[in-house]
Amino acid sequence: MYSFYGTWPWYISGFLLGAVMLTLVYFGKTFGMSSNLRTLCTISGAGKFSDFFRFDWKSQRWNLVVVLGAMIGGFIAVNYLSDGSGVQLNPQTITQLQEMKIDAPVNGNLIPEKFTSAESIFTPKIFVFMLLGGLLVGFGARYAGGCTSGHAISGLSNLQLPSLIAVIGFFIGGLVAAHFLLPLIF
Amino acid sequence: MKFIKYLLVGIVFGIVLTKAEAVSWYRIYEMFQFQSFHMFGIMMTAMFVGVLGVQIYKRKNIKNIEGTPISIQDKEKGFLSYAIGGILFGLGWGMIGTCPGPIFILIGAGFYGIGIVLIGALIGTFLYGILKEKLPY
Secondary structure (H helix, E strand, O other): OOOOOOOOOHHHHHHHHHHHHHHHHHOOOOOOOOHHHHHHHHHOOHHHOOHHHOOOHHHHHHHHHHHHHHHHHHHHHHHHOOOOOOOOOOHHHHHHHHHOOOOOOOOOOOOOHHHOOHHHHOOHHHHHHHHHHHHHHHHHHHHOOOOHHHHHHHHHHOOOHHHHHHHHHHHHHHHHHHHHHHHHHO | OOOHHHHHHHHHHHHHHHHOOOOOHHHHHHHHOOOOOHHHHHHHHHHHHHHHHHHHHHHOOOEOOOOOEOOOOOOOOOOHHHHHHHHHHHHHHHHHOOOHHHHHHHHHOOOHHHHHHHHHHHHHHHHHHHHHHHOOO
């Protein structure tokens, strides 16, 4: 049923994700992707506007290297490790997508054309939608002190109550977006 | 050379999240509709492995690569910042289906349109830096 070139099963994927986090801890670091957004702001000169961005970004170079690796990993996975059989959704999900006029996955594409094709993403509605979604993710991650990797995986693995609060928040927000915002917007 | 190991960890991370389809907008949408176990299974397995590993690190006093005992910093105490920040993050995640890791992974995979989301995320991070002192914690 599972193939190396298709969707990897949840237990393999979850195991490897846990291993990635533990490996970084073994290297004396912590697993957290959203910190890189702060580092990128600092490199771009945001320190002129807020103390928050005045820190030694070079101490975070290792994390930027992890990000670079992740980008290469994404490239390898899509171009060399995929046979186009991926993203098998629940039929009910596909029906709901059709109602919102969002194209269903074909040939294993990971993201709807609506959010990738040049004709679509530069329409004012989709452009603002994507920019605003990103803004919420960036702002929320810093305000909550971490994102899915920092709280849901690292924090919960270390049994941190603040991470549990944040993760419950992630789900409240996500449920509101998926059940109310998306049908309202599309 | 010392950065090679981070590059390798990153590559594994990128491949796993892509092949698990955790970078897929579709999978995130399906998860929030409770129409598939897939994403929940990934998170629960990762947490299970994580909790187990962290406990082993702590109980066996395992030293990290630099030779110092492994210690993981506790998160600062608080409620409002985690709750409000978490909900705002979740709203964005539910809309565009990408958390920070996948934003980079997808751009690397050739979905350059996600650059719009990255710009949004950088603006959001910047706004937090500006408004930090005025927010409740």
